[in-house]
Amino acid sequence: xxxxxxxxxxxxxxxxxxxxxxxxxxxxxxxxxxxxxxxxxxxxxxxxxxxxxxxxxxxxxxxxxxxxxxxxxxxxxxxxxxxxxxxxxxxxxxxxxxxxxxxxxxxxxxxxxxxxxxxxxxxxxxxxxxxxxxxxxxxxxxxxxxxxxxxxxxxxxxxxxxxxxxxxxxxxxxxxxxxxxxxxxxxxxxxxxxxxxxxxxxxxxxxxxxxxxxxxxxxxxxxxxxxxxxxxxxxxxxxxxxxxxxxxxxxxxxxxxxxxxxxxx
Amino acid sequence: xxxxxxxxxxxxxxxxxxxxxxxxxxxxxxxxxxxxxxxxxxxxxxxxxxxxxxxxxxxxxxxxxxxxxxxxxxxxxxxxxxxxxxxxxxxxxxxxxxxxxxxxxxxxxxxxxxxxxxxxxxxxxxxxxxxxxxxxxxxxxxxxxxxxxxxxxxxxxxxxxxxxxxxxxxxxxxxxxxxxxxxxxxxxxxxxxxxxxxxxxxxxxxxxxxxxxxxxxxxxxxxxxxxxxxxxxxxxxxxxxxxxxxxxxxx
Numbered sequence: 001x002x003x004x005x006x007x008x009x010x011x012x013x014x015x016x017x018x019x020x021x022x023x024x025x026x027x028x029x030x031x032x033x034x035x036x037x038x039x040x041x042x043x044x045x046x047x048x049x050x051x052x053x054x055x056x057x058x059x060x061x062x063x064x065x066x067x068x069x070x071x072x073x074x075x076x077x078x079x080x081x082x083x084x085x086x087x088x089x090x091x092x093x094x095x096x097x098x099x100x101x102x103x104x105x106x107x108x109x110x111x112x113x114x115x116x117x118x119x120x121x122x123x124x125x126x127x128x129x130x131x132x133x134x135x136x137x138x139x140x141x142x143x144x145x146x147x148x149x150x151x152x153x154x155x156x157x158x159x160x161x162x163x164x165x166x167x168x169x170x171x172x173x174x175x176x177x178x179x180x181x182x183x184x185x186x187x188x189x190x191x192x193x194x195x196x197x198x199x200x201x202x203x204x205x206x207x208x209x210x211x212x213x214x215x216x217x218x219x220x221x222x223x224x225x226x227x228x229x230x231x232x233x234x235x236x237x238x239x240x241x242x243x244x245x246x247x248x249x250x251x252x253x254x255x256x257x258x259x260x261x262x263x264x265x
Numbered sequence: 266x267x268x269x270x271x272x273x274x275x276x277x278x279x280x281x282x283x284x285x286x287x288x289x290x291x292x293x294x295x296x297x298x299x300x301x302x303x304x305x306x307x308x309x310x311x312x313x314x315x316x317x318x319x320x321x322x323x324x325x326x327x328x329x330x331x332x333x334x335x336x337x338x339x340x341x342x343x344x345x346x347x348x349x350x351x352x353x354x355x356x357x358x359x360x361x362x363x364x365x366x367x368x369x370x371x372x373x374x375x376x377x378x379x380x381x382x383x384x385x386x387x388x389x390x391x392x393x394x395x396x397x398x399x400x401x402x403x404x405x406x407x408x409x410x411x412x413x414x415x416x417x418x419x420x421x422x423x424x425x426x427x428x429x430x431x432x433x434x435x436x437x438x439x440x441x442x443x444x445x446x447x448x449x450x451x452x453x454x455x456x457x458x459x460x461x462x463x464x465x466x467x468x469x470x471x472x473x474x475x476x477x478x479x480x481x482x483x484x485x486x487x488x489x490x491x492x493x494x495x496x497x498x499x500x501x502x503x504x505x506x507x508x509x510x511x512x513x514x515x516x
Contacts, residue, residue, distance in 0.1 A: 002339075010369035017362040018355065021396070084355070092352035093412070096317045097370040098342040255321045257280065261314050261351055 007099050011107030015081055016114075029115055033069045033123035040065045041131050060219050061189065062127055063135050067215060068188045069120050070146055071208055072179055074153020075160070077112025079175035082161035086169060091260045101251045105244065108161070109154045116150060138215075141224045145211045148232040152207045153179065155236065155243040162243075162250040165259060187212045207235035269328075270295040270420050270452035271316055276325035278311050278476075285311045287476035288325070293469075298446055298453040300463040303473035304504050309456035310351065312473070313422050316454065317347055330420060343371055348413040349424035353405075356398025360389065360408050363397055364415055371416035383411045387441065402429040410438065414445060421446075423455040427462060435459075439466055460497040470496070472503055479503055 019026050044061045085091050094104070128134045135142060160178050164171045185199065186208040192200055203209045210225075210232040217223045254260050271293035278286040286308040293299045301309045314320035316327060318338040327334040332341040354363045361380060368376030384390045387407045392400060397408060406429065413421060426442065427435035439462055446453055457463050463470060464484045472480040472487075480487060480503060484496050491499045 004372065006372060007370050010366050013369070014355065014358070014362075014366045017358050017366075021357055021359070088355040089351075089353040090355055092319055092349065093354065093367070094370070095319055096342070096345070096347050097367065098339055098372070099370050100339065252321070255319065258311070258314060258320050260319045261310070261349075 003100060003103055004098070008103050008107045008110070011099065011104055012110050012114075014107075015084070015111040018084065026118075029073075029119040030122050033066070033073070033119045034126065036065050036069060037062065037123040037127060038130075041127065041133075045131065058131075059133050059135070060216055062131065062133055063138070063215055063219060064188050064212065066120055066124050066127075066135055067145055067149055067211065068183070069123070070116055071149040071153045071182075073116045073119050074112050074150045075157040075179040076153075076175065077115035078108045078154050078157025079160045079164070079178075081108045081111045081115075082157075082164065083172060083175055086164065086172075095260050101248060102244070105158055105247060108158070112154055112157060113150060116153075138218055141214070141218050141229075144229050144232075145215055148207055148211050148229070148236055151236040151240060152232075155239040156182075158240075158243040158247050162247040165247075165254050166250045168259075182206060182208060185209070191216065205235070207232040207239065210235070268295050269293070270297075270330060271454060272326075272328040273312075273316070274326045276312070276315060276327065277323045278308070278315060278320065279323045284476055286315070286322075289473075289476070289478045290325075291471055291478060291481070293452060293454055295452050296446075296450045297469055298443070298455070298467045299469045299471065300467040301454065301456040301471050301473060302458075302460075302463060302500055303456075307473040308476040309473055310349070310424055311476075313347070313349070313424055313454065313456055317345070317422060318342070343416060344418055345420045345422065346371070346413040346416055346418040347422035347424070348409040348426060350428050351424065354397045354408065354412065357396055359394050359396055360400070360411075361393040363408070364411060367412050368415045373416050376415075379415060379417075380411075383414060387411050403431065403434050406430055406434075406438065410442070417449060419449070419451055421451055421453045423453060423457075425457055425459075426455055427457075427459060435462070442466070460495065460500060464496050472500065474503060 019029075040061050044058050085094065124135050156179055160174050163174055185195070185203045186206050187195070187203060192203045192209055192213060195203055210228040214225045214228040214232070217225050217228070269292050271291075273292075274290050276286055276289045277284070289312065301312060303309050311320060315322050316329060316334070318334050321335070330341050330344055334341065358366075364380045364383070365376060368379060373379050384393050387410060389404065389407050389411065392404055397405065400408065406427070410426065413423070423442075427438050430438060442453065443466055445451060455467070468483060470482065470484055470487060471478045480499070482490065487499050488494070488496060491502055493499050493502065
């Protein structure tokens with residue numbers, strides 16, 4: 001299976017052009033991370049004066065908010081970039097060209113990564129002057145958390161894109177809401193132990209759970225759980241492979257059913 | 266083998282209970298302009314979709330430029346291109362940006378020069394920096410043709426290439442495509458509802474009805490066979506099942 005970095009770059013460029021020419025899209029990228037960071041940051045500051053526990057955990061909330069946004073934006077970044085082609089009725093043109101489906105998927109994930117960096121990094125940097133808190137103080141573990149959440153978000157985005165390809169624009173809203181099904185399970189703001197016992201195995205089946213638990217260990221106990229990191233990586237390999245297989249399978253169904261020529265607004 | 270651009274054998278496309286293409290076989294000679302005619306739902310777009318590989322046939326085989334499209338599609342796609350009113354380009358991107366992306370996808374070398382050259386030839390230099398979505402339908406057609414020629418394809422598939430164009434622009438586009446075909450000795454397979462266009466441009470015509478090729482030949486040959494004055498009359502005879510005409514043709 002041969003590929004072309006040039007074709008992947010072309011598809012990344014397609015979205016860079018789109019954002020370059022659309023300030024509302026660009027503003028939207030940074031808007032929610034900033035709003036989330038401000039809301040949770042101010043709430044944490046208020047609680048700081050009232051609870052010693054929260055005083056200890058001040059950074060935990062901010063870090064959780066920012067890392068959740070990595071997961072959410074990673075997922076939405078892939079799915080929305082996919083939807084852009086559906087809205088533009090461009091799928092037929094793309095796949096009449098030499099572009100391979102997997103090259104397209106790599107391009108979508110690359111665009112999602114760019115969207116996450118543009119959206120979340122400014123919010124993380126702004127935390128420093130506003131709350132005297134820097135998520136970057138976590139050091140190398142932060143890179144591991146980021147990579148795992150990005151990978152899981154992207155895998156979910158690829159799977160959601162496949163569902164939208166199969167069921168059409170009627171399934172468009174999945175792009176926005178699907179990842180929220182993970183939020184209560186994965187222990188973004190509270191430990192998994194808080195969940196009812198029978199739900200906990202489902203929580204531990206998600207790579208993001210190991211990230212958020214690992215993050216709390218780094219911030220509260222100053223310990224980086226290598227085992228959590230390894231579990232997250234292994235689960236991400238499984239989820240990513242599954243997502244790619246689902247996508248390629250549905251792409252074939254799309255060719256059988258003529259969906260590539262019919263999709264549009 | 267080298268003189269055949271497209272060879273379809275026993276091509277069938279079924280969508281659940283609907284038989285869109287019913288076992289057609291045809292060849293398109295290399296360097297020819299061939300028309301696919303037929304009413305709405307006759308199977309033209311489905312046939313073009315299968316030739317492009319965007320649609321998988323239920324049965325049958327397609328060879329394009331010597332390659333099996335079901336097995337080695339990516340070997341031949343860089344040498345093909347297509348244009349259709351059923352697909353569009355991203356509306357917020359400028360014409361230049363859209364063409365640049367497709368030039369890169371097709372691996373065009375010196376793509377900047379290629380785009381400038383196409384813009385000159387297709388008289389669209391003044392719209393290169395405008396968003397595609399803000400263009401008139403005539404301008405969009407020119408851009409679609411520029412996109413379909415960006416990789417200088419050996420095989421060009423055109424679905425209703427002059428639909429929504431005024432007669433003057435349509436005539437100009439036909440002349441341009443004809444010029445491209447002669448210059449490159451390219452092959453063009455086009456679906457059209459415009460009989461004048463087909464008579465003027467095409468060496469061979471295939472008329473489809475209910476998923477089958479029901480008549481095939483040079484435009485003049487078909488007109489003579491059906492005892493008619495124009496290709497449009499032949500088309501109407503076939504579309505409306507005019508018994509006498511079919512009987513005459515059979516004789």
